[in-house]
Amino acid sequence: MKGALRTLIVFAGLILILAITLALFGLDVGAALSTIWNGAVGSKAGIARSLVRATPLIFTGLGMVVAWRAGMYNIGGEGQYVMGGLASATLALVVRSWAPAIATPALLVGGALGGALFAAFAGWLHVKRGVQVVISTILLNFVAIEFLKFCVRGPLQKSSGGIFQTEALPNTLMLQRFDRQTDFHSGFFLALIVVVIVAIYLYRTKSGFQMRFSGANPDAARASRFEPGKKQILAMAISGGLCGLAGAVDYTGLIGFVGDGFSQDWGFLAIPVALLGNLNPVGAAGAAVYFGGLFAGCEVLQRSEPIGDTIVPLIQGVAVLGVVGMQRWLENRTNQSKGAD
Amino acid sequence: MSESVPDPILKIDRISKRYGSVQALNNVFTEFFSGEIHAVLGENGAGKSTLVSALAGFVIPDSGEVVFHGQPAPMGHPQRLRELGIAMVHQHFMLVPNFTVEENLALDQIRSLNSPLKLDDLTSRAMELARQLGWEINPKVRTGSLPVGIQQRIEILKALVGDSQVIILDEPTAVLTPEEIDDLFSVLRDLKSQGKAIILIAHKLSEVMSIADVVTVLRKGELIARARIAETNPTQLAEWMVGDLPPSRSESESQVGEVVLSLNEINVKGDRGEVAINGLSLEARAGEVLGIGGVDGNGQLELAEAIVCIRKLDTGSRTSPEKIGYIPQDRQRDGLALSMSIEDNLLAGALEDSNLSKRGLLKSKKIKTWAQKQVENFSIKIGTLSDPVKSLSGGNQQKVIVSRVLSQRPQLIVAVNPTRGLDIKATDFVRTQLAQAAEKGAAVVLISTDLDELAELSTRTVYLNRGQLAESLVGAVSQ
Structure with a gap:
């Protein structure tokens, strides 16, 4: 209950920050907010756009929840997303002749595995070699992005040449779409299913319990024979797997190829999503939908107003800073009122 | 002058x-x-x-x-x-x-x-x-x-x-x-x-x-x-x-059964790679409280961790039962996840309980009822089960650990200074619980620097000095 109230306060605060930002751009705040609102939820197309933006954020946000709950501060969602997309696109070269009912799931599993291995490496470095996971995952982001550039200029480059991207995935292998007018695809439903699975795993299984306990106090987990090191590597693998799955879903559901601009910062935005969701799977899904709507609305605003194309990243940045700042502020308030008791 | x-x-x-x-x-x-x-x-x-x-x-x-x-x-x-x-x-x-x-x-x-x-x-x-x-x-x-x-x-x-x-x-x-x-x-x-x-x-x-x-x-x-x-x-x-050691409990009071734990010539290293336990052998039998005394820093932590199988043996061998209960010396560091709930911290010691989980899935309702029963049986003073365990007093935190250990009826209990920092009532409670567990047939290894505690509980006492055992404390300190 407290957590829900807190999330509501943060939501409301975000809207206020948003209004101030728009005013600074010299926009009519009321009109601009209503454009964003309509762009996000005002029409079937708007809702579809919001949910499509929310889909990768749900996966990556869940990824952060799992890792951070285990005490592994994974900052490498971006790299894991890229590696997931790349793994999926590589696998596509093999499975393109298979029956779609087998090939498409294989592409998703492949993407998840790609992200999982990439993140598990950072987890292993942390547990066995004492390399802080924060540092290694930040650096591995750069490795992944450079590796992406290399792949789409070399081994995975489209045969017709000239463009730095992979072969387009045949339409038959793409995730199902429900409407010709929108990009909405079945990846969103997959995301919802995964929310439930992750929630069950963390809160209703022995392994998930041991993982959370290991995150809360690794020494006590060791004394209870939970093998916290293994749990933390597993947490990184699951976390990276979810981010990799996000990449694979975007590849098979929305984009259909992997190119230079494949990553849209979904791996980074996952962090405020997880924080806004109180490191809770359902909360993170809610936060992902909220951010998805915000971004979708801002895209419409950008098209309707002569304000240049910086407004979307700017609002993203302001929103993220706002979330982190408000969370911190609320935390301090709670701690202070406890101290006064 | x-x-x-x-x-x-x-x-x-x-x-x-x-x-x-x-x-x-x-x-x-x-x-x-x-x-x-x-x-x-x-x-x-x-x-x-x-x-x-x-x-x-x-x-x-x-x-x-x-x-x-x-x-x-x-x-x-x-x-x-x-x-x-x-x-x-x-x-x-x-x-x-x-x-x-x-x-x-x-x-x-x-x-x-x-x-x-x-x-x-x-x-x-x-x-x-x-x-x-x-x-x-x-x-x-x-x-x-x-x-x-x-x-x-x-x-x-x-x-x-x-x-x-x-x-x-x-x-x-x-x-x-x-x-x-x-x-x-x-x-x-x-x-x-x-x-x-x-x-x-x-x-x-x-x-x-x-x-x-x-x-x-x-x-x-x-x-x-x-x-x-x-x-x-x-x-x-x-x-x-x-000084004069208080008289030990006589062995006739309890029935001593079969050997539950045996350590054979074990060598164990400390966290910095130093030799902590040096060629130590001991046996503990069902129904006895084996007291291990001695001055702090002579290998107590390493011995306890070796017995409960969370520290690797360098050499030597160990035979220990499946069900081991561990009451660590530092409850906040090695015992509890302070930010997690009282229920979760109770569960941490009972995950292998087949009443509480099945094929890796937790039975939430049963866990709640079970946790409630633990709190009542051990009269742990709490607000609600979902409060973080750090909201409890030291004595009640220790009761959380003792209750989760005893609830599983372990064949072997290892307790390291289990009453350090507790008030008299909580101390009595913990000591009574350990003595009762031994009477019910568990082997209890009590590692303590408190001579009165050893005298009150142990059926047999040995002393630890520089990673080795001595029969008397005078022997241990004068080496």
Whole structure:
């Protein structure tokens, strides 16, 4: 209950920050907010756009929840997303002749595995070699992005040449779409299913319990024979797997190829999503939908107003800073009122 | 005062100090003289640390006074006592590892924050003293990169700089290698010949015998004896330290069954790779409480962790049962996840319980009912089960651990100082629970530094000293 109230306060605060930002751009705040609102939820197309933006954020946000709950501060969602997309696109070269009912799931599993291995490496470095996971995952982001550039200029480059991207995935292998007018695809439903699975795993299984306990106090987990090191590597693998799955879903559901601009910062935005969701799977899904709507609305605003194309990243940045700042502020308030008791 | 007996430089006059229900010092009287090395000897909890803390001004006694050069010394003013000439070398060094030697020495001398920092001026006296002592210390080296023995010398330099006449060293050998101990002792002899009064806190008899001129023995806050080393011997000192042991519970009270735990010639390393347990063998049987006594830091933690299979054996073999309950010494570090709920912390000890989970899935409703029952059975005072465990008092936190251990009816229970820091009621509770578990057929290994606790609970007691077992505590301390 407290957590829900807190999330509501943060939501409301975000809207206020948003209004101030728009005013600074010299926009009519009321009109601009209503454009964003309509762009996000005002029409079937708007809702579809919001949910499509929310889909990768749900996966990556869940990824952060799992890792951070285990005490592994994974900052490498971006790299894991890229590696997931790349793994999926590589696998596509093999499975393109298979029956779609087998090939498409294989592409998703492949993407998840790609992200999982990439993140598990950072987890292993942390547990066995004492390399802080924060540092290694930040650096591995750069490795992944450079590796992406290399792949789409070399081994995975489209045969017709000239463009730095992979072969387009045949339409038959793409995730199902429900409407010709929108990009909405079945990846969103997959995301919802995964929310439930992750929630069950963390809160209703022995392994998930041991993982959370290991995150809360690794020494006590060791004394209870939970093998916290293994749990933390597993947490990184699951976390990276979810981010990799996000990449694979975007590849098979929305984009259909992997190119230079494949990553849209979904791996980074996952962090405020997880924080806004109180490191809770359902909360993170809610936060992902909220951010998805915000971004979708801002895209419409950008098209309707002569304000240049910086407004979307700017609002993203302001929103993220706002979330982190408000969370911190609320935390301090709670701690202070406890101290006064 | 006759001419042949000089006045003491420092006198402790009937000092008493009480912490809650514990009388740490009771009317302790002793005198220290210039040009002497005076050891203060005692077991854990004998009151040594409280005594020197009072001397150095870190603790204000309830009654009594410290007399320095015939004048009452200001109590509770470490800085003023230091300026008077009473300096302390702490067991845990007060050095900044990332600073160079000269920066650490200067840090100690800085009296004002708005005068310009001249490292050479601030450290010249200390470096001069180092030269006089024949120490070659490079002032430009990062302190953290130096061996422990050299770091200790920097601490000693800090103590000497103010022309201190009394140097107090709190267990200075605890962190040193044998060679470093020899070096330290020759430094102490040098200082003694310069007319300093050296006060050495110790619990190792061999060291006291080899370096001290005079010894004061404390036990449970009481002054037991003061003697010249030349007029005493190790056995006498050990008896003073340990006193008459309370009678043990007789073995006939409980039925002793089959061997549950056996350790065979095990070697175990500590966290820093040092040998912690050295060729130790022991057996524990169902129904007995095997007490393992001894002074802290002799391998207790490593032995406990080896028994419960969370620390690797270097060599040797171990036979232990499937169901082991572990009550670690430090409940907040090794026992509980403080931010998680009371229910979760109870569950942490019962995950293998087939009533509470099935094929890896947790049965939430059953867990809730079970946790509620634990709280009632062990009368743990809580708000609700979902409150974080850190909201509980220390005694109730310990009850959470004890209850989750006992609920699983383990064949073997390992408890390390299970009542440390608890009030009398909680202590009684924990001890009763352990005794009952043994009566019901568990083997209990109780590792404790509290002799009364061992006497009350153990059916058999052995003592741990430098990673090996001894049959008697006198034997353990006098080795």
